Amino acid sequence: MINLTIDNKPIQVPEGTTILKAARMNGIDIPTLCHFELDGMNFENKPGGCRVCVVEVKGRRNLAPACATDVMEGMEVLTHSARVINARKTVVELILSDHPNDCLQCEKNGDCELQSLTKRLGIKEIPFKGETSTYRKDSTLSVYRDMDKCVMCRRCETMCNKFQTAGALSGVNRGFQAVVAPAFEQNLGDSSCINCGQCVQVCPVGALTLVDNISDVLKAIADPTKKVVVQTAPAVRVALGEEFGMQPGEIVTGKMAAALRRLGFDQVYDTDWSADLTIMEEGTELLGRLQKALKGEEVKLPMFTSCCPAWVAFYEKNFPDLLEYPSTAKSPQGMFGAVAKNYLAPKLGVKREDLVVVSVMPCLAKKSELAREELGVNGDQDVNISISTRELAHMIRQCNLNLNDMPEEDFDSPLGQSSGAAVIFGSTGGVMEAALRTAYELHTGKTLPRIDFEETRGFQGIKEATIDFDGFPLKIAVAYSLGNARKIMEEVRNGNPNGYHFVEVMACPGGCIGGAGQPYHHGNSNIIRKRMEAIYREDAGKPIRKSHENPEIIAIYDEYYGKPCGHLSHEQLHTHYFDKSDKLEATK
Amino acid sequence: MANIKLSEDKINIIKEIAKSFGNRAGEVINVLHQVQGKFGYLPAEVQEVVAHELNIPVSRVYGIVSFYSFFTMEPKGEHPIDVCLGTACYVRGAEKVLDAFARELNVQIGKCTADGKFSLNTLRCVGACGLAPVAMIGDKVYGRLTPDQIPGIIAEYK
Numbered sequence A: 001m002i003n004l005t006i007d008n009k010p011i012q013v014p015e016g017t018t019i020l021k022a023a024r025m026n027g028i029d030i031p032t033l034c035h036f037e038l039d040g041m042n043f044e045n046k047p048g049g050c051r052v053c054v055v056e057v058k059g060r061r062n063l064a065p066a067c068a069t070d071v072m073e074g075m076e077v078l079t080h081s082a083r084v085i086n087a088r089k090t091v092v093e094l095i096l097s098d099h100p101n102d103c104l105q106c107e108k109n110g111d112c113e114l115q116s117l118t119k120r121l122g123i124k125e126i127p128f129k130g131e132t133s134t135y136r137k138d139s140t141l142s143v144y145r146d147m148d149k150c151v152m153c154r155r156c157e158t159m160c161n162k163f164q165t166a167g168a169l170s171g172v173n174r175g176f177q178a179v180v181a182p183a184f185e186q187n188l189g190d191s192s193c194i195n196c197g198q199c200v201q202v203c204p205v206g207a208l209t210l211v212d213n214i215s216d217v218l219k220a221i222a223d224p225t226k227k228v229v230v231q232t233a234p235a236v237r238v239a240l241g242e243e244f245g246m247q248p249g250e251i252v253t254g255k256m257a258a259a260l261r262r263l264g265f266d267q268v269y270d271t272d273w274s275a276d277l278t279i280m281e282e283g284t285e286l287l288g289r290l291q292k293a294l295k296g297e298e299v300k301l302p303m304f305t306s307c308c309p310a311w312v313a314f315y316e317k318n319f320p321d322l323l324e325y326p327s328t329a330k331s332p333q334g335m336f337g338a339v340a341k342n343y344l345a346p347k348l349g350v351k352r353e354d355l356v357v358v359s360v361m362p363c364l365a366k367k368s369e370l371a372r373e374e375l376g377v378n379g380d381q382d383v384n385i386s387i388s389t390r391e392l393a394h395m396i397r398q399c400n401l402n403l404n405d406m407p408e409e410d411f412d413s414p415l416g417q418s419s420g421a422a423v424i425f426g427s428t429g430g431v432m433e434a435a436l437r438t439a440y441e442l443h444t445g446k447t448l449p450r451i452d453f454e455e456t457r458g459f460q461g462i463k464e465a466t467i468d469f470d471g472f473p474l475k476i477a478v479a480y481s482l483g484n485a486r487k488i489m490e491e492v493r494n495g496n497p498n499g500y501h502f503v504e505v506m507a508c509p510g511g512c513i514g515g516a517g518q519p520y521h522h523g524n525s526n527i528i529r530k531r532m533e534a535i536y537r538e539d540a541g542k543p544i545r546k547s548h549e550n551p552e553i554i555a556i557y558d559e560y561y562g563k564p565c566g567h568l569s570h571e572q573l574h575t576h577y578f579d580k581s582d583k584l585e586a587t588k
Numbered sequence B: 001m002a003n004i005k006l007s008e009d010k011i012n013i014i015k016e017i018a019k020s021f022g023n024r025a026g027e028v029i030n031v032l033h034q035v036q037g038k039f040g041y042l043p044a045e046v047q048e049v050v051a052h053e054l055n056i057p058v059s060r061v062y063g064i065v066s067f068y069s070f071f072t073m074e075p076k077g078e079h080p081i082d083v084c085l086g087t088a089c090y091v092r093g094a095e096k097v098l099d100a101f102a103r104e105l106n107v108q109i110g111k112c113t114a115d116g117k118f119s120l121n122t123l124r125c126v127g128a129c130g131l132a133p134v135a136m137i138g139d140k141v142y143g144r145l146t147p148d149q150i151p152g153i154i155a156e157y158k
Helices: A019-025 A082-097 A113-120 A155-163 A198-202 A214-222 A234-238 A240-244 A253-263 A271-294 A309-318 A332-348 A365-369 A389-398 A420-426 A430-444 A482-493 A525-540 A551-561 A567-573 B008-020 B025-039 B044-054 B058-067 B087-091 B094-105 B147-155
Strands: A002-006 A009-013 A036-038 A043-045 A054-057 A075-078 A143-145 A170-172 A179-181 A208-210 A227-232 A267-270 A355-361 A385-388 A462-469 A472-480 A502-506 B079-084 B118-123 B135-137 B140-142
Touching: A002 A019, A009 A019, A019 A075, A036 A525, A043 A155, A054 A082, A082 A113, A155 A170, A155 A198, A155 A482, A170 B058, A198 A208, A214 A227, A214 A355, A214 A385, A214 A389, A227 A253, A227 A271, A227 A332, A234 A240, A234 A253, A234 A271, A234 A389, A234 A420, A234 A525, A240 A389, A253 A267, A253 A389, A267 A271, A267 A332, A271 A332, A271 A420, A271 A430, A271 A472, A271 A551, A271 A567, A309 A365, A309 A482, A332 A355, A332 A365, A332 A551, A332 A567, A355 A365, A355 A389, A365 A385, A385 A389, A420 A430, A420 A525, A430 A462, A430 A472, A430 A502, A462 A482, A472 A482, A482 A502, A551 A567, B008 B025, B008 B044, B025 B044, B025 B058, B044 B058, B079 B094, B087 B094, B094 B118, B094 B147
Parallel strands: A002 A075, A227 A267, A227 A355, A355 A385, A472 A502, B079 B118
Antiparallel strands: A002 A009, A036 A043, A054 A075, A143 A208, A170 A179, A462 A472, B079 B135, B135 B140
């Protein structure tokens, strides 16, 4: 242990602790801007570049960046001496001198770390006037880039390269021309970007934001010739409340359904329903592959989950030689869209083009997924518009509603009922657990001895387990972050030495609960933890906890699809993947 | 790497240079240095191959190429012209000499003429301050330059 004083307070911390952490552990909150950490999720950005966290260390001539300076025995640190406060203010004033003054119209207004830092430091004017840097605007279907607002914290770059290993963003050029951009400053959409949107989730300012689709939804609702239905993903209900002052982890399923109805959606459905459908298809597909393997037939194992669109984009761009490994099952968003346009539209008495399917997702990649050509018919996409949890919160406020005041209402039928297995889709390990619950019972014909698979839960980046499938040892792995997924893919490329049968991948920290469309967590990983706890609480409280026991799922197979992985479901609920590695070359 | 338009020979040259540095990501600057030495410049295709050989994202390679002024993505002409803008040359009118080259060749600084004969660049001090202002064409040094000498010098190479 190291003994030191911070602001004259004697403290003791383990060796290797930074001054910043030592201070925070002792209730002293040194302000930061570039530093960003997701505690317990293997993500830290500390380039020491912004110098907002500078402190005075006795005996040291220059001020030290607290985020990048380790404690030493006998150190005396001052975090708010006149010299420190002066330097800190100057640093922020300099950042502001090359930052647009359009806070009022900025997407991040009220949720911006630079804005709150300016307020906290009491900066009332910017004494520095000079040239300002400007850069062209760029957008994919998910992410909007306005580099004029960038403060060069490099969080996005670290997220893109270290956590996701997508390699799309890098610091390029030098000095005043320096900018975070894709290779050759091409458009993000032409780069190796997979639209996970995590750069948006970690951006402290409004340089990287989501593509806002609220007006598309309002327009559709206002159009009398359209019937507008909405589906809401599992992770939304455990995070939406945060936007209305509720504690992280508060479950607002019923209030959300009520709010959606009041916003004017004709029918309010649940992506959880199609998550159950996904499990039927994906679980059956897994059993099919396993049975073939047991018979000695050649079959691709492990099977990977295919719910996460950033993950799908990632393997299409990076592992074109392994396209036959992921499940062909569409994502729950995609399945819902297919069912809505093919089965529901005739039931509601409308043409498919006149049925507008809106999804509310914790995700920005879903905005790109829905535009995939194969997920539509003659240019009419199965899902027409996807908005994020944050956009739904905006819409609710815009329409003069307060989620806190909403009554508890149910989803509409027949695409509204769901099992606990569907709820946990929102968390890392959840799709695996849901699939195990169903695959086990379909395979063995027996009731599960225990319904909770603790080995798939928690925040470990890669979880591995062997599940006893009535004598057959099923080897599974669960990964979040595409960096972890890459490790497993490389193993599979090298012959799958761990003998995995089934692997779940989600791109975002902790799964969809940490998605890029969720309320900003600003690096507070406890918020993501609370959302995860809520997901499992919701599951535990559900009367039905296995997808194959959901009566609305049983009914749609009886009435429409026949059986999982049957002819019609293959046509509508399954998809295929493409080699998009060429996209990586800037030399087209 | 289906879309790489480089010839097989050139790809092999890059591969060999990368290999000589153990294909280590940490050697990227050394690899780029040698590759530029071979080709004269680092076009996008070349950076793609370097990235592939060192197993790093091409965005990172481009980040490095665009950061260091030594690296260039513009081809050099048959006769590369470098005008010194070091302090001594600058105060003795190097900027006017540079402008004269640009005007005479109708080429922007950092670019190559359409016929590929000349490229125009600037550098900082060639250690011949006594001859300021100085320019180099290939390996030949020209000292005490004035703008009116430039058309004559260029004519030597045409």
